[in-house]
Amino acid sequence: MPDFNSELVNQLLKERRSIYPAQYTGEPVDEKVIKDMIENANWAPTHRYTEPWRFMVFSGDGLKKLADFQSNLYKEASTRAGNFDESKFQKLATKPLLSSHIIAIGMVRDPKESVPEVEEVSSVAMAVQNMYLTATGHGVGCYWGTGGVTFYEEAKPFFKLGAKDRLLGFLYVGSINKEKWPKGKRRPIDDKVEWVY
Template identity: 65%
Template sequence: MKNFDIGEVNRLISKRRSVYPNMYSGEIIDNQIIKNILTNANWAPTHGMTEPWRFTVFSGEGLRKLAEFQSGLYKQTSQANGKYDESKFLKLASKPLLASHIISIGMKRCDNEKIPEIEEVSAVACAVQNMYLTATAYGVGCYWGSGGITYLEEAKSFFNLDERDKLLGFFYMGIPKTKWPEGRRKPIEDKVIWIS
């Protein structure tokens, strides 16, 4: 039973791209679109119905708060270990201000130890793919970045995550100022073995 136009589904998936903040126009995305993107994220597959994805949405003045927090935390931790880089600090302080919205991507670890952590991380990745596809359908540029403070334990509490949880990065969003990027992939035949 076919309920959807498979041609449109195929086209949507093949048009998904990472669109970076330096490619954004500065136009602000309507919050209802952001809500729809997050609602579709919530329909990702999840083992044991744990629904481990946790998101914090930053917009307006919230982007400045995120920029100040991440650049400040980077400076504090990198100076402590002797790896401070001024250009990285400046990038962390300015890059969020290029986006319309940024959503932190968190994984809330469930209490059921029978569910491996990797399955919870994978569920969050599926939620982010739903976000990517929904954003693409709206013409919203986005990308999932995992640099900066992503893997610092000290960052977790700012995003309402506990010690057992994981911060997995940031989903930047904005309206592209140029045409939608073209994509490329090597043939699927190079990556699949069929056994009949």
């Protein structure tokens, strides 16, 4: 059995934070960190080895492509629906540019549908947690958001997702000032657990 350091694991879990793009310094994150994040995501639990996670990584000019795609899709859809908001359009067109990398998070449905969808979504969420923890271990900020075009059916082809697949949001990644790492807060675990003997 490998020699694990449980105290280090406990510390990593307790120090993980959602750190938003507005807090990023603009310094690029080393691509090795991103590769570590997605490799570790691949080791998430998966029922029947369906490995439903799919990721599309945007950086450099790719961030502008993502920004243009999502802002224009929002404009088309909201104009049709009669609820276009210029400030939301501008946010979608500029927010991606604050990040070093953005990882689009997809869930590909098992063609046999032999695993309940909720289990597939849960597997992807655990893969994202692995990315969060890896980023924390490298002192890198990240934030999982489900805004923008996440729930637009017409967005799926851009992310190479089929009709039964799901886009589950975006993991924004950026360098941060480590001296300003946010403090955490949680209510006591005893308020949320009942022990049955």
